[in-house]
Amino acid sequence: MNLRKIFGLNLQRLRRERRLSQEQLAHLAGCARAYLSGAEAGRRNATLDILEALATVLEVEPADLLKDPGTRPETR
Amino acid sequence: MNLRKIFGLNLQRLRRERRLSQEQLAHLAGCARAYLSGAEAGRRNATLDILEALATVLEVEPADLLKDPGTRPETR
Numbered sequence: 513m514n515l516r517k518i519f520g521l522n523l524q525r526l527r528r529e530r531r532l533s534q535e536q537l538a539h540l541a542g543c544a545r546a547y548l549s550g551a552e553a554g555r556r557n558a559t560l561d562i563l564e565a566l567a568t569v570l571e572v573e574p575a576d577l578l579k580d581p582g583t584r585p586e587t588r
Numbered sequence: 589m590n591l592r593k594i595f596g597l598n599l600q601r602l603r604r605e606r607r608l609s610q611e612q613l614a615h616l617a618g619c620a621r622a623y624l625s626g627a628e629a630g631r632r633n634a635t636l637d638i639l640e641a642l643a644t645v646l647e648v649e650p651a652d653l654l655k656d657p658g659t660r661p662e663t664r
Contacts, residue, residue: 515640515650559633563654564591574591575654578639 513582517554519563522577524552526570541565589658593630595639598653600628602646617641 527537534552538545542565550556560574567574603613610628614621618641626632636650643650 515636518650519636557635557637559635560591560595560654561633573654573656574594575651575656578636578649578651578654580649580651 513580514554515578516557518580519558519577520552520554520556521581522579523548523566523570525581526572526577527552530570532569537566537569540569589656590630591654592633594656595634595653596628596630596632597657598655599624599642599646601657602648602653603628606646608645613642613645616645 527534532540534545534548538548541548541562543562547556551558551562563574563577567577570577603610608616610621610624614624617624617638619638623632627634627638639650639653643653646653
C-alpha cells in the first residue's frame with residue numbers, strides 16, 4: 513500500500529478514536545478541512561511539518577502516522 | 589527535536605550505514621544531491637513521496653525515518 517494511503521488510513525482511524533471531526537482536527541492542526549479530507553482519502557503528498565502538527569494534536573509520534581496497518585509482525 | 593531534524597539525522601545515519609554517498613542515494617531515490625544535503629541538515633520539509641522513495645532505497649520502513657533517535661523507551 514502506498515505511503516499516502518497508509519497515512520490517510522492512520523489519520524482517519526486516530527481522529528475517529530479521539531472523537532474529533534475533520535473540522536476540529538483541521539482547526540487544531542492549522543490546516544484546511546478540505547486538505548484533511550483529501551489526506552484521509554490518500555490524495556495528499558503531506559509534508560513533515562503537517563505530519564508533525566497532526567501528530568501533536570493526535571498525541572502520537574509522527575512515525576505512528578506512517579506505520580503500515582497491514583503489516584502485522586507475523587505477516588511480513 | 590523537530591521532525592525535520594529527526595528525519596535528517598536518521599537519513600544521514602542510514603545512508604552512512606549502507607556506505608552510500610549523497611550522490612548515490614540521491615540518484616537512486618530520484619532527487620537532487622543538493623536536496624538530500626539540505627534534508628540531512630534538517631532544512632527540508634520533505635513529502636511522503638520523497639520519504640517513500642528514500643525508504644525504499646535504504647530498505648527501511650518509511651516510519652523508521654521519523655523515529656526520534658533521542659527517545660529510548662526508558663526515557664519516555
